Amino acid sequence: MVSIDVSVCPKCGGRLRYYDSVKRIVRTKGRKTWKVPMRRLRCTRCGALHREMSELIFPYKQYEAEVIIGVVEGLITCETLGFEDYPCELTMGRWTAQKQQLLLWR
Ligand SMILES: [Zn+2]
Structure with a gap:
């Protein structure tokens, strides 16, 4: 890549x-x-x-960058309208854990 x-x-x-x-x-x-x-x-x-x-x-990520950035910056959570069941909490947790790395791709 x-x-x-x-x-x-x-x-x-x-x-x-x-x-x-x-x-x-x-x-x-x-x-x-x-x-x-x-x-x-x-x-x-x-x-x-x-x-x-x-x-x-993002490389190796199947979701749109906009969604990932929203999650990482805390703008999208499991309670956000339209995102309640998607992406799942586990995935969001993983992105948050990789925050520093993900933001480098912006
Ligand atoms: Zn070569």
Whole structure:
């Protein structure tokens, strides 16, 4: 996973080139899902594939960044209208525990 402004391979420092585009499914409010196009880049030196990171989502998280930030900053809790049963309390607890790390991705 590399961020958009990085165009060198994190492994070997080689140049990255556009390889193809994949759709990533992200869960958002109201149990909806939407597909985010994500470009894959290939290293011209070692051939490693890297997925370009979208600003809208956190790596390895299936929820929308907006929802995650809301939870981490305490704006969304289990009592917030529309979020009562989603995401679950356990997930929210995990995000809060990772707060420092998550905020670095903003
Ligand atoms: Zn490389």
